[in-house]
Amino acid sequence: MLHILARVLHVTSVAPNVYVLAFHAPDLAAAVRPGQFVNILTGDSLQPLLRRPFSVYRTEGDAVEVIFQRVGKGTAALSLAQPGGFLDIIGPLGAGFHLDDPRYQTAVLIGGGLGVAPLPIATAALQKAGKRVVTLLGARTAGQLVETHLENVHVATDDGTRGLHGTVVDLAAQYLPVGAHEDARLFGCGPTPMLRALAEFARTRALECEVSLEGQMACGIGICQGCPVELTGQLRTYALMCKDGPVFNTRDIVI
Amino acid sequence: MVRTEFHIAGVHFKNRVLAASGTFGYGDECTDLVDVQRLGGIVTKSLSLKPRDGNPPPRIVETSGGMLNSIGLANIGVHRFIAEKLPRLRALDITVVANIAASSVDEYCAVLDLLEEAGGAHAYEINVSCPNVKEGGLNFGTDCAMTAGITRRLRARTRKPLILKLTPNVAQISTFARAVQDEGADAVSVINTLIGMAIDIRTRKPLLSTVTGGLSGPAIKPVALAKVYETARSVHIPVIGIGGISTPSDAIEFFLAGATAVQVGTANFIDPAAGVHVAEGIATWCTTQGIDDVGKLVGTLDTQGGVSVLESWL
Numbered sequence: 294m295l296h297i298l299a300r301v302l303h304v305t306s307v308a309p310n311v312y313v314l315a316f317h318a319p320d321l322a323a324a325v326r327p328g329q330f331v332n333i334l335t336g337d338s339l340q341p342l343l344r345r346p347f348s349v350y351r352t353e354g355d356a357v358e359v360i361f362q363r364v365g366k367g368t369a370a371l372s373l374a375q376p377g378g379f380l381d382i383i384g385p386l387g388a389g390f391h392l393d394d395p396r397y398q399t400a401v402l403i404g405g406g407l408g409v410a411p412l413p414i415a416t417a418a419l420q421k422a423g424k425r426v427v428t429l430l431g432a433r434t435a436g437q438l439v440e441t442h443l444e445n446v447h448v449a450t451d452d453g454t455r456g457l458h459g460t461v462v463d464l465a466a467q468y469l470p471v472g473a474h475e476d477a478r479l480f481g482c483g484p485t486p487m488l489r490a491l492a493e494f495a496r497t498r499a500l501e502c503e504v505s506l507e508g509q510m511a512c513g514i515g516i517c518q519g520c521p522v523e524l525t526g527q528l529r530t531y532a533l534m535c536k537d538g539p540v541f542n543t544r545d546i547v548i
Numbered sequence: 549m550v551r552t553e554f555h556i557a558g559v560h561f562k563n564r565v566l567a568a569s570g571t572f573g574y575g576d577e578c579t580d581l582v583d584v585q586r587l588g589g590i591v592t593k594s595l596s597l598k599p600r601d602g603n604p605p606p607r608i609v610e611t612s613g614g615m616l617n618s619i620g621l622a623n624i625g626v627h628r629f630i631a632e633k634l635p636r637l638r639a640l641d642i643t644v645v646a647n648i649a650a651s652s653v654d655e656y657c658a659v660l661d662l663l664e665e666a667g668g669a670h671a672y673e674i675n676v677s678c679p680n681v682k683e684g685g686l687n688f689g690t691d692c693a694m695t696a697g698i699t700r701r702l703r704a705r706t707r708k709p710l711i712l713k714l715t716p717n718v719a720q721i722s723t724f725a726r727a728v729q730d731e732g733a734d735a736v737s738v739i740n741t742l743i744g745m746a747i748d749i750r751t752r753k754p755l756l757s758t759v760t761g762g763l764s765g766p767a768i769k770p771v772a773l774a775k776v777y778e779t780a781r782s783v784h785i786p787v788i789g790i791g792g793i794s795t796p797s798d799a800i801e802f803f804l805a806g807a808t809a810v811q812v813g814t815a816n817f818i819d820p821a822a823g824v825h826v827a828e829g830i831a832t833w834c835t836t837q838g839i840d841d842v843g844k845l846v847g848t849l850d851t852q853g854g855v856s857v858l859e860s861w862l
Contacts, residue, residue, distance in 0.1 A: 295580075296821070339612075339767075341610060342610055342613060342818065343615065343817060344818060508605070508606075510608075511608045511814075512817040514577060514820070515577055516817070517608065518619045518622040519619065520605070521603075521604070521605045521622070530601035531622070
């Protein structure tokens, strides 16, 4: 875990209201694992007060990238970050995806909306590990799809403007017919309703599935106890999203 | 060299800035990011007799200049604290204040007895004022006789410093401070969180699972300062100021209002080194002011002959 002042390299709009922010952070770039996140102080005023957590999108050399949609005060401030300026960042945080398990061959990466966030860094790691990668992306409309730095991409849109007219879980059902791809493992990220549907899909197909959750956090490092995730049939009732997650096996949690 | 240390009932604290309960875990989580030994002390997460799962999500929501929480005293329980956390804390050169929360007077006593037997905690802070747990319909901290009674029972069981953490959610906090002082408390911590709430107008639903929660952060600093001022004028035991402190100047305001020491809380969530920065900034400021002991600031608010006009408000 590092606490750094990182120089902003660029903020680039990659879709309407969607930005990729790159910052120079060699130690962080070397340490971060797919599915881990960084906690960024988006300004030096009291509004917003708390840091904002972002999955790491990609690393390239000494640069670390996050992707975000401008939805509130924190992301509005970040979208205006100036190259050459500095951002106060803590990371890498949390537990990431278990990508290098030898018991599967095909990684099916499933991203809904900005749930694409951890998929490029996961893709790079999977390629290195020699896994086959299939990527299923869902978005409200074609213009919201961010398909770069991914492999073997299939898409679904809610409005039918591209790919399958439906959800990314519908796409998964089509792509993974019963009996096929038993060596596949699912790795998902996206809005909670999508993850809930994905967990149910994985359960009915008896496929292993890990998902990266999104939610409010105060500290991001396990001290405030503010981000409980309900566990299924465990001794404890809750895990912490920031420390035990944000990636969980869907068998272990109530989404 | 500025003198920063102080004592409560004979127990030594390196400086006057402690990490507040519930904002610094059990002291061993943030060692990557901060040298905790540069703090005056660590107040642990509230410890109960048995582990507590805490409240369902959502437990936190950010508000203007602050945050609401409804953690519900999620903690590992005193037994695991003694087995797993105390040995790590003992290895550090740091004053440890064990914070105790309970849902009955007997439970307070049981937790304190276990900690006494284990050794390793230098002082106790008693949380009678968590706004998020209401078992058996009791809310000890808003009942003055109950708060005094808990103090009396615990006083009889330990010679270590006993610090009562008081709630601001009462008509007059100084009445409570006097009551616990009369029962032998060595200090009071002022204040715990203020009860607050936030609503999502689109869904017309509360933003916390328990509807109301505890407000903390810079937003509550003026309230906390006034409560410290009121309390410090009413008791002769030390008052530990808490509420929205994030900078050295925040802390110095509390000293002037009468706080012997301060605790940094919510600011730890933004930067776990916040307390160390506050402690070191206080010492630096004192040096620039020619003050050789931070203690010389305590209670020196000048209320005679007018007020100060803020020069920098533009």
